[in-house]
Amino acid sequence: MSSTSKLDREQHDTAAAFKAARASVLLNAVLMTVQIVIGWMAFSDGLLADGIHTLADLGADGMVLIVLRLSTAAAHRRTGFEFDRSERYETAGSLLISILLIATGMETLWTSLSHMSDAGVAPSVHAPALVVAVFVIVAKEALFRYIMSVARRTRSTILVASAWHARSDAISACVAVLGIVGSMAGVPMSDSLAAALIGLMIARMGWTLAWKTFKESFARTAAGTTGR
Numbered sequence: 001m002s003s004t005s006k007l008d009r010e011q012h013d014t015a016a017a018f019k020a021a022r023a024s025v026l027l028n029a030v031l032m033t034v035q036i037v038i039g040w041m042a043f044s045d046g047l048l049a050d051g052i053h054t055l056a057d058l059g060a061d062g063m064v065l066i067v068l069r070l071s072t073a074a075a076h077r078r079t080g081f082e083f084d085r086s087e088r089y090e091t092a093g094s095l096l097i098s099i100l101l102i103a104t105g106m107e108t109l110w111t112s113l114s115h116m117s118d119a120g121v122a123p124s125v126h127a128p129a130l131v132v133a134v135f136v137i138v139a140k141e142a143l144f145r146y147i148m149s150v151a152r153r154t155r156s157t158i159l160v161a162s163a164w165h166a167r168s169d170a171i172s173a174c175v176a177v178l179g180i181v182g183s184m185a186g187v188p189m190s191d192s193l194a195a196a197l198i199g200l201m202i203a204r205m206g207w208t209l210a211w212k213t214f215k216e217s218f219a220r221t222a223a224g225t226t227g228r
């Protein structure tokens, strides 16, 4: 009877984990659209850069969903082979996303630095950009709290990582807000500076992910060669 209730709880946990991951996809899709459209219309490099960051977040969300799905499938079959294969997918996916993040971050950095050099003629950012950027902070902080509560309940490490990511996204949106406020106060360069900082943060996110993936994959290979 205890094994039945354990199975029930596992299924319940899996459902909650998937629900949290899907909520993140939905929120990020909405935020990304609003950030890119309003960022472009209200002349905010910072908001636009943060919108591109949210696009990268969608990629990360996709990875979380894939990892959850593969680990559920592997747990069902309980074979070492499936586990190895799901780990290999995770490694390949993580490396792909880290390369995308580094490239996107550098591109954002480069574009905003070139905008900074002609900031004297750039129009100042419009108020709707500020409203959206503040909304992003609130939404990402709420997402952090929700995912973290599910992560603690289901003891899912990938959800813990995903929750902390949402918290760092809230910080990135704070940078965008500072840039927009600076631009509205008459320093147009501050918005491009914020965009450059966000670009660096995106690239750093990619570098951290790549390094973590390398370390984990190396540890697994070492464990494999010593015969486990």
Ligand SMILES: [Zn+2]
Pocket: 053, 054, 056, 057, 165, 168, 169
């Ligand atoms: Zn992010």
